[in-house]
Amino acid sequence: MNNQIFDFVINYLKDLHINCVRVTNPTKDFSDVDLGLRKIILGMKSNGDVMSKVKEKIDLKTIYHFTDRFNCNYTIFNIPGTEEFEIIGPILLKEMKKSDIYALMSDLKIPIEAYGELKEYYYSLPYISDKMWIYSLIHRLGKELYGDEDVSIQYIKLDSSDIWHKGDEDHNFKVPSDPILSMKILEERYFQENELLAAVQHGNYKRIQSFLESAGMIRFANRIDDEIQECKHRLIVLNTLMRRAVYQGGVHPLHIDRLSNSNAVKINQISNTKESDEMSLAIVMNYCKLVKDHSLSSYSKPIQKIITTIDASITADLRLNTFAKELFMNPSYLSALFKNEVGMTLTEYVNKKRLKYSKTLLKDTNLPIQEVAANCGVADIHYYTRLFKREYDMTPREYRKKYMKG
Secondary structure, three states: OOHHHHHHHHHHHHHOOOOEEEEOOOOOOOOOOOOOHHHHHOOOOOOHHHHOOOOOOOOOOEEEEEEOOOOOEEEEEEOOOOOOEEEEEEEEOOOOOHHHHHHHHHHHOOOHHHHHHHHHHHHHOOEOOOOHHHHHHHHHHHHHHHOOOOOEEEEEEOOHHHOOOOOOOOOOOOOOOOOHHHHHHHHHHHHHHHHHHHHHHOOOHHHHHHHHHHOOOOOOOOOOOOHHHHHHHHHHHHHHHHHHHHHHOOEOHHHHHHHHHHHHHHHHOOOOHHHHHHHHHHHHHHHHHHHHHHEOOOOOHHHHHHHHHHHHOOOOOOOHHHHHHHHOOOHHHHHHHHHHHHOOOHHHHHHHHHHHHHHHHHHHOOOOHHHHHHHOOOOOHHHHHHHHHHHHOOOHHHHHHHHOOO
16 A cells, blocks of 8 residues: 555645544444534434445445435545545535525424534535545545556445434434534634634744635634625624734734725625635735734834834934934944844835835826935935936836836
8 A cells, every 4th residue: 555645645635624534344333433413413323324325345445435314425445455444524515505404404303403503513514616626536546545447436325215224213313402513613713713823923824825725615604694794794803813913923003004904995895705705815815914024023122113113104204313312222322233133224224115115106106206206205316216226227217117007
C-alpha cells in the first residue's frame, strides 16, 4: 500500500472538515461514524440500516459510495493488507433546507422536538454541490491502493423499504434532554473562529488562505427566514470580529474605522448569497492587509505616535523638530530612534508616504501637478518633481500619462 498517497488524501479530506474514521467492522456499529445522529440525536438502538444493502462480506477491492435514509453520504473501502476499513463521511450532496428536514421528520415519524438538533446536525456537515471532485479523488486513491485493473466502484442508496431491521419497524425515537450535539458544534465553531482571528491579528496570509480553503464547505444554520438579511447579519458580525482582531494586532483605530465604515456600506448593498460569500472573503483579506500595512505593534510608543500622525494628515507639519517638541524628546535621540525602528530617516519616510499618496491623485484625479504636490504636503513643484523622478524613475506627468484611469 502506498502510505504517503493514502495519508495525503485522508489528511486533505480532514483539512476540509470531512470526517474520516478507521474501523474493523463497518457493519456492527455506526455511532462513531455518523457524528452522533443515531445515538445522540435520535436515540436509536440499532445502526443496522446504514449497511443493510452492503453484502455481509465486503469485497476487499471495491469502493462503496452509499446514501443512507437520512440523506447522508458515505464512502467505505478496505485498507489493503489489513482487516480495517476507512469510512469517509457523512457529507451532504443535497442541501438539507428547513423544508427538507421537516419532510424527512414527517416521513420517518421523528418527533418535532428534535428539529433544532437535526437542523444543527445537517448544517454542521460539509455540503458538496459537485460530488465529482471528491469521488474522482477517492477513485484515484483506489487505483493507487488496488491497481487500475482491480478496483471497482459500487453506488448504493437506501430507500424507504430499507429503513429498519426486522422487528425495528415500530422504533420510537428519543429526543435528548441536553443539546449535546449543539454544544459540540458551538465549541468547534468558536475554535475555528479563534483560529481565524489569530491569523488576521498577525497578518498571516498563508494561514488565512489555508483556513478559508478548509472552511469552504462549512455552513451555518439560519436564525431567521430572510436569507439575505441573515447573510447581512453574519457579515456585520464578521466585520466586528475583524475590527477587534486587527486592533489587537496593533492597527490604529484611524485605519480600522475607514475600512469598517466602507464595509458597512457594502454589506448594506448585498442582494444575493454569492455577493455575501465574496464579501466575506474580501472582509477577511482586507483586514489582514490592514495588519500587514499598518500594524504598529513592533514600534515603541513615540514612533507609533509619529506614524499615526503621518497617516492621519500627510499635509501637516511633519518635521523632526515638531515631533520632538510634541513628545518632549531630544531631536537627535528621536531621529536615531526612528531610523533604528523604521529603517530609514523620518524625512525619507514622510517623503515616501507623500509620493505614494500623490500617485493615487495622479491616477484618479485631473488635478494639476502643482495641486497634486500641494495636496501631498509639498509646496515646491520643482522639489516634488525631483523627489518623484528619483523614487519612480519618471516624472509625475509621465506617470499620469501611463497610468491615469479613463
